[in-house]
Amino acid sequence: MTTNSSLGEPKKLQLYSYYRSSCSFRVRIALNLKGLDYEYKAVNLLKGEQQSPEFLMVNPIGYVPALVDGDIVLADSFAIVMYLEEKYPEHPLLPRDLEKKAINYQAANIVSASIQPLQNLDVLKYIEEKVGPDAKLPWVQKHISKGFTALEKLLKDHAGKYATGDDVFLADVFLAPQIHGSIQRFNLDMTAFPLLARLHEAYMQLPAFQDAMPENQPDFPAAQSGSV
Structure with a gap:
């Protein structure tokens, strides 16, 4: 274990995060579920701080989140959560049952690979520049709806109180930020889901989810513009 050389105490985890980033939101939930204390290091994506030389030394691709655990630096929400x-091991995020475990991986991947990348800032900026600002919201809603339709079918025979039963697992960690953002940020009608x-x-x-909410982060702005 890496320790503070002067005090002999374990170094606190550091999370580079942006309050509205659903990828960061996932990691905050996982940290909370596992009862892990961490230092929040805000990276303002709208101001371009993710492209600063300082942050690019942490994550060369310039995305949040990034987690620092002593000498270990990880920069990808899926990799961070699995780490x-x-x-x-406190509060396992994967069930022992092999089928349920596979369903958790699949649901998490639908969110992280097939929905979220199509709504990130770089993509929305490209759509705005190449097509027009009015094209952003329909684009996002179309791709979220496609992913949510698949998730409804995937989980219908597995869901209990939560996505794959009555315990919170990996699928829930990824689903919660995506659903929240779809409703609050992209005005998605959930009637079909x-x-x-x-x-x-x-x-x-759930307190672990509530504490990870965008509005409960230290970099949440006092006033919201409401823009996509």
Whole structure:
């Protein structure tokens, strides 16, 4: 274990995060579920701080989140969550059942690979420049709806109180920020997705999820512009 050389105490985890980033939101939930204390290091994406030389030394691709654990630096939400799962076994994020474990991986990947990348700032900026500002919201809603349709079908035979049963697992960690952002940021009508809407309500009751919410982060602005 890496320690503070002067005090002999373990170094606190550091999370480079942006309050509205759903990828950062996932990691905050995982850290909270596992009861891990961490230092929040804000990176303002709208101001371009992710492209600063200082941050690029942490994550050369210029995305949040990034996690520093002593001498270990990880920069990818899926990799970070799996690292936390293996190093800190408290509150396992994967079930023992092999099928349920696979469903968790699949649901998390639908969010992280097939939905979220199509709504990040770089993509929305490109759509705005090449097509027009009015094209951004329909673009996002189309691709979220496609992913949510798949998730409804995937989880219908596995869901309990949460995505794959009555315990919170990896799928929930990835689903909660995506559903929240889809409703709050992209004004998605959830009528066609009753299972995901029900899960959203369940997530909002959990302290680990509540504490990870964008509005509860230190870099949450006092006034919101409401822009995509």
